[in-house]
Amino acid sequence: MDMAVEAGVIKQHLIDPEICIRCNTCEATCPVNAITHDDNNYVVRADVCNGCMACISPCPTGSIDNWRTMPLVRAYTIEEQLTWESLPAELSPEELEAAGVSAEAAGDAAAAVPAQTQAQAQAQAAVESVEPAFNSAQYGASVPPWSAAHAYTNLFAPKAPTTATVVGNFNCTEAGFDSETHHIVLDFGMVPFPVLEGQSIGIVPPGVDAIGKRHHARQYSVASPRNGERPGYNNVSLTVKRVTEDHQGDPVRGVCSNYVCDLKVGDTVQVVGPFGSSFLMPNHPRSHIVMICTGTGSAPMRAMTEWRRRLRKSGKFEGGKLMLFFGARTQQELPYFGPLQSLPKDFIDINLAFSRTPGSPKRYVQDLMRERAADLAALLKDGSSHFYVCGLKSMEEGVVLALRDVAKEAGLDWDTVGAALKREGRLHLETY
Amino acid sequence: MSTINYSEKIPNNVNLGEDRTLQRALEGWQPNFINWWDDVGPEGSTNHEVYLRTAVSVDPQGWAQFGHVKMRDYRWGIFLNPGDANREVHFGDHKGEKAWQDVPGEHRANLRRIIVTQGDTEPASVEQQRHLGLTAPSMYDLRNLFQINVEEGRHLWAMVYLLHKHFGRDGREEAEALLQRTSGDVDNPRILGAFNEKTPDWLAFFMFTYFTDRDGKFQLAALAESAFDPLARTTKFMLTEEAHHMFVGESGVSRVLARTAQVMNELKTDDPQKVRAAGAIDLPTIQRYLNFHYSVTIDLFGADQSSNAAIFYSSGLKGRYEEGKRTDDHVLKGQTYKVLEVKDGQLVEKDVPMLNALNEVLRDDFIKDSMAGVGRWNKVLEKAGIPTRLAVPHKAFNRQIGALAGIKMSPDGRVVNEIEWAAKRNEWLPSAEDFAFVASLMGRVVEPGKFAGWISPPVMGINRQPVDFEYVRFG
Ligand SMILES: Cc1cc2nc3c(=O)[nH]c(=O)nc-3n(C[C@H](O)[C@H](O)[C@H](O)COP(=O)(O)OP(=O)(O)OC[C@H]3O[C@@H](n4cnc5c(N)ncnc54)[C@H](O)[C@@H]3O)c2cc1C
Ligand code: SF4
Ligand code: SF4
Numbered sequence: 001m002d003m004a005v006e007a008g009v010i011k012q013h014l015i016d017p018e019i020c021i022r023c024n025t026c027e028a029t030c031p032v033n034a035i036t037h038d039d040n041n042y043v044v045r046a047d048v049c050n051g052c053m054a055c056i057s058p059c060p061t062g063s064i065d066n067w068r069t070m071p072l073v074r075a076y077t078i079e080e081q082l083t084w085e086s087l088p089a090e091l092s093p094e095e096l097e098a099a100g101v102s103a104e105a106a107g108d109a110a111a112a113v114p115a116q117t118q119a120q121a122q123a124q125a126a127v128e129s130v131e132p133a134f135n136s137a138q139y140g141a142s143v144p145p146w147s148a149a150h151a152y153t154n155l156f157a158p159k160a161p162t163t164a165t166v167v168g169n170f171n172c173t174e175a176g177f178d179s180e181t182h183h184i185v186l187d188f189g190m191v192p193f194p195v196l197e198g199q200s201i202g203i204v205p206p207g208v209d210a211i212g213k214r215h216h217a218r219q220y221s222v223a224s225p226r227n228g229e230r231p232g233y234n235n236v237s238l239t240v241k242r243v244t245e246d247h248q249g250d251p252v253r254g255v256c257s258n259y260v261c262d263l264k265v266g267d268t269v270q271v272v273g274p275f276g277s278s279f280l281m282p283n284h285p286r287s288h289i290v291m292i293c294t295g296t297g298s299a300p301m302r303a304m305t306e307w308r309r310r311l312r313k314s315g316k317f318e319g320g321k322l323m324l325f326f327g328a329r330t331q332q333e334l335p336y337f338g339p340l341q342s343l344p345k346d347f348i349d350i351n352l353a354f355s356r357t358p359g360s361p362k363r364y365v366q367d368l369m370r371e372r373a374a375d376l377a378a379l380l381k382d383g384s385s386h387f388y389v390c391g392l393k394s395m396e397e398g399v400v401l402a403l404r405d406v407a408k409e410a411g412l413d414w415d416t417v418g419a420a421l422k423r424e425g426r427l428h429l430e431t432y
Numbered sequence: 433m434s435t436i437n438y439s440e441k442i443p444n445n446v447n448l449g450e451d452r453t454l455q456r457a458l459e460g461w462q463p464n465f466i467n468w469w470d471d472v473g474p475e476g477s478t479n480h481e482v483y484l485r486t487a488v489s490v491d492p493q494g495w496a497q498f499g500h501v502k503m504r505d506y507r508w509g510i511f512l513n514p515g516d517a518n519r520e521v522h523f524g525d526h527k528g529e530k531a532w533q534d535v536p537g538e539h540r541a542n543l544r545r546i547i548v549t550q551g552d553t554e555p556a557s558v559e560q561q562r563h564l565g566l567t568a569p570s571m572y573d574l575r576n577l578f579q580i581n582v583e584e585g586r587h588l589w590a591m592v593y594l595l596h597k598h599f600g601r602d603g604r605e606e607a608e609a610l611l612q613r614t615s616g617d618v619d620n621p622r623i624l625g626a627f628n629e630k631t632p633d634w635l636a637f638f639m640f641t642y643f644t645d646r647d648g649k650f651q652l653a654a655l656a657e658s659a660f661d662p663l664a665r666t667t668k669f670m671l672t673e674e675a676h677h678m679f680v681g682e683s684g685v686s687r688v689l690a691r692t693a694q695v696m697n698e699l700k701t702d703d704p705q706k707v708r709a710a711g712a713i714d715l716p717t718i719q720r721y722l723n724f725h726y727s728v729t730i731d732l733f734g735a736d737q738s739s740n741a742a743i744f745y746s747s748g749l750k751g752r753y754e755e756g757k758r759t760d761d762h763v764l765k766g767q768t769y770k771v772l773e774v775k776d777g778q779l780v781e782k783d784v785p786m787l788n789a790l791n792e793v794l795r796d797d798f799i800k801d802s803m804a805g806v807g808r809w810n811k812v813l814e815k816a817g818i819p820t821r822l823a824v825p826h827k828a829f830n831r832q833i834g835a836l837a838g839i840k841m842s843p844d845g846r847v848v849n850e851i852e853w854a855a856k857r858n859e860w861l862p863s864a865e866d867f868a869f870v871a872s873l874m875g876r877v878v879e880p881g882k883f884a885g886w887i888s889p890p891v892m893g894i895n896r897q898p899v900d901f902e903y904v905r906f907g
Contacts, residue, residue, distance in 0.1 A: 018811070019891060021682045022804065023649075023675035028668075029492050039804065057496035060676040061683070062892045085811070142493040153491065154514055277491060423499075 009096075012070045013044045013051065017084050019063035026055040026064050032158060032216050036078065043081035046070075047209065048216060071099040136400035139418045140429035141278060145386055147287065148280035148425070149226070151196050154273070158217060161204055161270040164188050166263045167235060174332040180242050181296060181335045182261045183223070186269065187235040193271070195222045195236055197303035198279040198388070198428070202272035205256040217272050218256035221299035221390065221430070225307035239299035239335055279388065279428045281307065286319040288385040290376070292365055292399050294327040297391025298335055300430070301326075304388070305348060312347065320384075322348040323375070327365040327395070329356040349375075365395060366402040376403070377410035380417055386426045393431040400429070443509030445489060446593070457596050461607055465589070468611045469504065472559045474581050475566060477503055479907025482578045483894065485676070487511055487586070490669055498895045500905060506582045510593045512665040521659040523755050523762035524748040531661040535598045539747050542740075543660060544599050546749060548606050549623055550651060550667075551591030552613065554584045556627035557640070559615035564637055567874035569884035573634070575894065575903035576680045580641065583673045590666045598662065625832065626728045633870045634887075635688060635713060639725035642681025643802060647732045649674050650753055650798045657751025682805050683890060686812050688713055690888040693816035702820070708869060711885040715813075715820050717870065720862045722822060723843055726802065727830035733795040735834035736771045742787035752790065753797045769793060772828055773835045777847050779828060791834075799827060830861065878904070 013034075015026070020042055027035040027042065034049035035042060055064050068090055070076065076088070091099070144151070156162045168185030195201065202217030209215055220238045223229075229237040242261045243254025263269065281289060281304045289308075291301040301324060311317040328334035331354060340350060351372060353363040369376060379385040380403070389399050407414045421427035441459055442448060448455050470478070481502055487495035490511050519531040535543055558581050568574035588610065595603035613620050621628045626644055631637050652674060655667040695712040696702060704714035734741065744750040745764070752758065760767070769789035770781040786793075803824055810821045826845035828836045840853040843860055858865075877884045881900025893899045 018808075019683075021675070021679050022801075023678055025672050025675045028672060031492075039800075054492035057498075057895065058492055058672060060679040062896065065896070142497060143488060277489065278493065 008072055010046065010070055010072050010075060011051075011067045012046050012075050013049045014066045014068055014076065014081065014087060015042050015044060016063040016066050016087050017041050018086050019061045021061055021063075023060060025058050025060065029055045029058050038082050041082050041084060043078050045078055046075040047213060050216065069096065071096065074099055134397065134401060134404075136397045137429065139400055139422050139427055141422045141425040141427055143423075143425040144278045144280040145282035145287070145425045147282045147284040149196055149283060151199060151274070151277045151280055152194050153199075153275055153277050155193065156272045158202070158204075158272050161202075161217075161272045162188070162191050162193065163268050164191075164193075164271045166265055166267045166269065168229075168237070169261075169263055169265060172239070172335045174337075179244070179329075179333050180261070181333075182240050182242065183335075184238045184240055184260055184263065185224075185229050185235055186238070186271065187233065188271075189234065191234075193234065193236070193274070194226075195274045196226050197222065197281050197307050198300045199274045199276040201236065201238075201274050203256055203260060204270040204272060205259045206270075209255075215255055219273075219275060219432075220260075221296070221303075222274075223299035223302045225303050225310060227310070231310065239296045239302065241296045276430075278425060279390075279430050281388075282384075282386050284384070285317055286384055288321040288323070288379055288382065290323045290325075290379060290385060290387045292325040292369070292387070292389045292395075294365065294391030294395050295333075296335065297389075297395075297431070298326060300388065300390050302336055305343070309343070309347065321379070323351075323372075323379070324348055325351045325353070325365045325368050325372075327353040327355065327363075327368075327391070330354055331357070364398065366398040369399070369402040369406065373406045373409060376406045377412070380407050380410065380412060383420075383424070383426075386428075387421065388428050388430075390430045396429055396431045400427075403427075443488065443507045444511070444593075446510050446512055448510065451597075454597055457604060458593065461592060461596070461604075464608070464611050465508070465585075465592075466504070468555065469558075469585065472555075472562055472614065473585075474503065474558070474564075474578060475562050477565055477578065480578070481905040481907060483575055483897070483901070483903045484579055484582060485895070487669075487673070490514070495669075495672065496895075502907075503578060503582055506585070508582070508586045508589050510589060511669050512662065513668040515661060515665055519661060519664075521748045523657065523751050524659070524746045525763070526659055526748045527762055529659075531659055531664070533661055535660060539660075539749060540599070542744060542747070543663070543749055544595070544602065544606065546655070546744065547591050547594050547599075547663065548610070550655065551588055551595070551606075551610050552623045553627050553648065554588040554591065555610060556613075556615045556622040556624075557631075557644070558584050559622075560627065560629070560631040560640075561637060564631065564634065567634065567876055569634055569874075569877055569887045570882060570889070571878045571880050571903045572883075572890060572893065572899060572901075573684070573887075574878060576676075577637070578904070580645075580677050580680060583676070586673070587670050590670055594662060594666060624732055626732050629728060632867060633874050634684070635718070635721050635870050636725070638681050638684030638688065639721050640681070641677050642685055642805065643725045643729040644732070645674060645677035645681060646802060647729050647798060649678060650733075650794055650801075653753045654750050654755075654794060657755040659748030682808070684887075685718070685809055687888040687890060688718065688886065689715075689809055689812045689822075690816070691886055692718070693813055693818045694888070696818060697816060702818075711873065713870060713873070713886050715818075715822075716859075717862065717866050719822055720860065720866060722806070723825045723829065724861050726824050730795055730798065730827060731831060731833045733798065734791040736792045736795075737784055737788045737835070738791050739788060741790040742785075745787060745790050753794060771835070774828075774839055774847060779841075779845065779847060795827070799824070825860075878906075 022042055031054055032048055032050060034045050066087060164186040167187045170183055171180050172183040173181045200219045200221045202219050204217045205215045207215060220240055222236050223239045224237040229235050240257050240260045243257040246252045289304060293301050305322060308317060308322060331337060351368045353365050353368045355362045355364060389396060404414045407417050481500040484501050484506060486497050486507050488497055490513055521527055521529050521531055564577055565574055592607045595607045613622050615622045616628045631640050652667040652671050656664050656671060658664045692707060692712045692715060695707055695710045699706055699710060704716055707714040764786045767786035768783040769786045769792060771784050771789055771792050772779055773782055806822055806824055813820060825843035826841060828841045829843050831837055840848050842848050873886045880902050883889050889899050893901055
């Protein structure tokens with residue numbers, strides 16, 4: 001998600017100069033160089049920060065975690081922020097209105113605040129209401145499963161990307177629908193670019209943005225298994241959705257997704273990464289994998305499924321269940337629908353939820369999870385089960401709540417189970 | 433670049449398992465470290481579960497993991513920032529050459545000395561602070577103290593790893609010796625003066641973490657530029673942890689000031705005695721503590737003129753603060769820098785070769801950074817409508833090292849005679865009576881959300897937890 005370009009209004013990331021101790025940790029941490037400083041203040045560039053939250057927990061003071069709803073045209077500039085002695089107050093609804101931002105749009109921007117910040121707001125609200133708010137992010141692991149393979153990260157930094165060649169590009173959703181998702185294959189030739197299922201890579205779109213800065217890289221999950229989209233080749237595949245409208249449904253042409261979807265075989269692209277060292281699959285043969293995704297969140301799930309399929313084909317895999325919960329608006333918009341149907345039932349347990357099938361009630365992945373509570377409870381009791389959640393940010397809370405409820409109904413203590421899942425690297429959340 | 437292998441005794445991202453000899457040597461050192469921790473680490477803390485930040489890898493999600501841990505089970509491990517295979521030496525005589533992955537023979541002795549000196553400060557501060565847990569002003573502060581302690585311990589590990597890995601037998605002996613010296617010990621003291629001073633109370637602790645850990649920041653930042661790549665990568669990661677230490681100091685003093693200002697406003701007084709009687713620390717005492725810790729700390733940068741500093745720089749061992757961001761030639765030959773000396777009873781500036789003045793350059797960077805923070809402390813007073821302002825003393829005040837050693841100087845930079853010094857000393861530096869007064873306030877407050885009367889609660893908790901969170905579970 002790119003917060004810097006929400007229609008007309010942004011949630012601007014700011015640093016509280018009264019609390020910040022100018023320790024440089026955030027600047028050293030930010031993967032996209034969004035933070036800079038002078039002798040006076042540390043500040044965030046609104047047009048570069050993508051809300052990845054990498055800087056939030058390393059900051060020793062908490063001063064980094066401040067967000068303001070601002071009309072895009074009035075976003076605080078670096079120069080302004082450098083002079084601050086304290087944070088400006090939130091603009092009032094009247095001020096926002098006067099700047100042409102409707103209360104609705106402001107609300108939407110607030111909804112776009114990354115999960116951790118929202119969780120914080122909720123936590124504050126909860127102090128008053130006593131009932132502690134549910135914070136799904138707190139259960140997400142930041143360590144890989146113990147049997148995961150070793151992941152390489154950041155081999156190519158934003159300042160020194162590598163080049164890959166497009167060797168495949170096709171629409172993997174049914175043609176003729178508004179929303180299309182492409183399956184792209186990139187080849188790295190002789191350049192070392194080792195990736196594991198669950199990692200992502202960054203693509204740097206060519207050209208510059210509205211204020212003349214180079215576009216920042218967008219992240220895409222790898223959809224192919226570790227030994228290549230084509231086994232034994234140094235290539236990876238991606239699942240990229242063409243963004244044609246923003247989160248509010250207004251038409252917009254996503255910079256990078258359209259660039260990628262329009263690439264021709266033989267074109268070259270600039271790639272950074274790989275990224276991610278915890279959303280990795282377990283390798284031990286009796287481990288179970290539960291995959292919960294929407295839309296392009298299926299990319300890492302495809303990678304893991306395909307790796308297991310290849311292992312099974314070669315006779316190297318015995319037990320280990322695979323269970324998939326996959327949500328999309330319609331069957332036509334579901335990437336890889338065809339190939340999924342041809343997987344044997346004793347290999348993978350597939351559950352599809354469609355929210356916009358005409359004539360049918362809306363169904364979301366968490367509804368399906370509740371229907372399969374008995375099977376999920378059995379998996380929650382088994383220390384070899386691993387849970388992966390990937391896709392739209394808005395699904396995360398519902399999915400983790402569903403897991404919690406399944407656990408509770410089965411008489412499990414969620415505090416214990418949830419903490420173990422996190423500690424043991426068995427629940428992974430990646431939403432955007 | 434690697435992630436951590438959890439099954440190993442010593443968590444690391446340096447493929448320790450592939451170097452059996454090194455692994456065994458470090459596993460041999462580990463029990464001695466734990467013994468040291470049990471003997472002179474935080475007193476009476478063995479059964480506490482503390483809400484600690486623990487690094488499990490060097491990426492952002494990995495190094496800021498929070499949870500309740502017994503300090504003895506803290507994952508003291510070895511973490512190096514990812515390397516860049518093409519990194520070049522960017523200053524000194526070797527500029528443009530490939531950064532070193534091993535220690536060049538001719539720089540071995542100097543590098544070892546730098547690493548040992550840095551390593552010696554880490555356990556020292558744990559020793560200096562070992563009794564403070566018994567007088568913590570709140571559970572929140574107690575947790576912060578313990579966080580600092582475990583991280584100093586990890587920084588010791590970082591230096592010990594370098595010694596073991598790159599300095600053979602000598603390195604192993606030096607690593608042993610790091611656990612044998614003890615802060616303030618008459619026979620076998622720590623290497624640097626400031627690390628043999630006592631940290632008797634929490635005001636001293638906050639001043640120490642503000643000033644002395646900031647010295648750590650500048651020294652580490654200079655080492656993070658080193659041509660010796662393993663040292664550069666280790667210290668880069670240490671810097672991220674060091675930030676918390678300075679935060680404890682900066683916010684600690686701010687909170688003391690906020691409480692003092694509140695008491696002054698409530699009683700409508702600026703009389704130190706009345707402030708003291710109300711159980712808060714008066715501003716002149718805070719200023720004297722500041723004078724002391726500041727002056728002791730700036731001595732840590734070494735003599736104002738030093739041929740060692742020149743050698744360290746020219747040979748690429750230690751750069752300047754933010755070397756990479758400076759725009760000069762990074763060789764510094766033929767350039768000069770102004771240092772102070774006393775001539776005819778007057779302080780005068782003189783030009784000396786830049787290379788010999790590099791300690792002074794680093795000291796001046798430190799001074800600038802310190803002063804900015806003192807400015808932020810003054811904002812607390814300003815907001816409360818108190819006209820008094822704190823100030824750092826002149827840099828020649830109370831110096832024990834270099835050309836200014838032993839010269840009697842007022843905080844505002846006048847050379848004074850012995851008589852005036854003797855008469856004013858207790859106005860400028862904390863007296864026995866000041867220490868006794870501050871000590872009298874140090875009662876232990878550890879109920880969640882409660883704070884001693886001489887300090888305000890923090891603006892927010894650690895890792896977005898509420899201020900009254902149970903940061904320490906007493907076992
Ligand atoms: C770890 C990670 C993994 C990701 N994996 C994938 C992946 O496998 N496949 C994939 O397609 N994307 C993935 N993304 C999202 C991707 O990085 C981009 O955000 C997305 O392609 C949009 O970029 P853009 O340049 O086209 O749009 P931009 O030009 O950046 O944005 C245009 C507008 O569209 C809005 N917008 C952005 N994304 C969406 C969306 N998905 N739906 C609706 N509106 C949107 C923006 O807020 C903005 O208003 C991932 C993101 C992360 C952080
Ligand atoms: S990490 Fe936090 S305290 Fe440090 S400079 Fe950044 S915002 Fe300030
Ligand atoms: S949220 Fe991410 S992109 Fe924004 S400043 Fe922090 S680390 Fe950088």
